[in-house]
Amino acid sequence: xxxxKALVFLFGIVFICGCTIPGLTSTGTGSGLTMxxxxxxxxxxxxxxxxxxxxxxxxxGAKATGIRADLNGLTQDWSISPGTSIGIPDLSGADPSxxxxxxxxAENWIISPPGLSTQISYPFSVRLTYNYETSDxxxxxxxxxxxxKTNKITTGVISQTSTxxxxxxxxRAPNAIFSGSTVPVFIDFTNSGxxxxxxxxxxxxxxxxxxxxxKSTVTLIQDNNGVGKNGYLRCTISTxxxxxxxxxxxxxxxxYTYTIEQFNSITVLAKTS
Numbered sequence: 100x101x102x103x104k105a106l107v108f109l110f111g112i113v114f115i116c117g118c119t120i121p122g123l124t125s126t127g128t129g130s131g132l133t134m135x136x137x138x139x140x141x142x143x144x145x146x147x148x149x150x151x152x153x154x155x156x157x158x159x160g161a162k163a164t165g166i167r168a169d170l171n172g173l174t175q176d177w178s179i180s181p182g183t184s185i186g187i188p189d190l191s192g193a194d195p196s197x198x199x200x201x202x203x204x205a206e207n208w209i210i211s212p213p214g215l216s217t218q219i220s221y222p223f224s225v226r227l228t229y230n231y232e233t234s235d236x237x238x239x240x241x242x243x244x245x246x247x248k249t250n251k252i253t254t255g256v257i258s259q260t261s262t263x264x265x266x267x268x269x270x271r272a273p274n275a276i277f278s279g280s281t282v283p284v285f286i287d288f289t290n291s292g293x294x295x296x297x298x299x300x301x302x303x304x305x306x307x308x309x310x311x312x313x314k315s316t317v318t319l320i321q322d323n324n325g326v327g328k329n330g331y332l333r334c335t336i337s338t339x340x341x342x343x344x345x346x347x348x349x350x351x352x353x354x355y356t357y358t359i360e361q362f363n364s365i366t367v368l369a370k371t372s
Contacts, residue, residue, distance in 0.1 A: 130292055131159040131231045131265045131357060132166070132190070142366040145214030149365065150207055153225060157190040157201040160262030164189045165230040165356070170208055172223035178211040193263065214370035222364040228297075232354040235261040235268035239284070239336060241276040242344035252344055265292025266301065268351050278341035284310065286332045286351050288317055294359035299327030307349040309337045317353070 132155055139150040151170070157163050166187035170179065185206050193201035212221070238258040246252065255274040261267065269287040276282050288301055299319040305312045312334040319327025336347055 130263045130267075131157065131161070131192075132163050132227060132229055132359065133158050134168075134225065134227050134359065134361065136225050136361055136363065138363065138365060141364075142368065143212065144368050145212055145370045148209055148211045151210055151225075153185075153206045153208070154203065155187060155190065155206070155227065156203040157192050159201070159231065159264045160192045160194075161232045161234070161264060162189055162191050163229045163231055165228075166190065166204075167228050168206060169226045169228070170210075170223065171226060173210065173221055174213075176213040177221075178209075180209045212365070212367040215367070216370055218366065218369045220364050220366045222362065224360050224362045226358060226360045228356065228358045230354070231264055231266075231357050232352065233262055233264035233266045233268055235259065235270060235286075235351040237270040237349040237351070239270075239272055239276065239282075239347045239349060240344065241278050241282070241336075241338045241341055241347065243278045243342065246343045247275070247277065250344075254344075257346075265290065265294060265357055266296065266353060266355060267291045268353065270349060270351060272336075276338065278338045278345070280338055282336045282338060284334045284336055284349065286312075286334060288319065288330045288332070288353060290319060290326065290328050292357065292359065294357055295326050297356035297358065301330065301353045301355050303332060304352045305332070305334055305349065307336075307347055309347055310349055311335050311337070 135154045137152050143149055153168055168185045168187060170183045173179065187204050190202035190204060193199060237256055240254045240257045242252050242254050247254065254276040256270060256272050259270060267289045271285045272282060290296060296319060299321060301317045303315055303317050312332060317330040317332050319330040322328050
């Protein structure tokens, strides 16, 4: 039990925990993969087999790869089939344009507890880890000072579309952008899901005509629980050569390993003689 208490403390630092009622269905969210787990019974006799069902759905807009589900917290004297770790096939993301909701997958563990002389409740968790990505496409409009004054044209970010994912991207630029200048562009990255990014680090690629960025990784700033939440990248766009008005397309892309986790417990009744 001391080892379990230490493990729970560690989870409290690293993960956002969604508390659940033993035996009921619980759902972990995040705009990429979501998971639902349920027990066939939450209070059992020693040696009784219980099914732990796991349903995984890709609700985001990218393909999830390298997916793994890990069952943690049950002691070594439990029987766990097919093992504490299950590999899951790649899951394609949702495609609203073709009315495709995204791939899903179902897995099962069969678990059986040891017998003790006293009743005991066993907390456990399922941790889902996967590789994912977010893409953002932005159009930035610039114009000369004279053209802006005469035609009252809107400049700055005029269009932005992004894939659904637990890491969101937002591109910001000044509202007034005049040709012949170097313009700062800020790219914000936000962990808007319920999980964590491995290492709080994002691999970033930014492309587009005239744009320059100083680095290819972004570190998310941690909150009080040690979870990386926000990060940003400062880039620049050179608008030289634009006569009248023009538009620049910026593509921002990030890839990362993401983890969500759900907690539950199961009660094992006292062993009868």
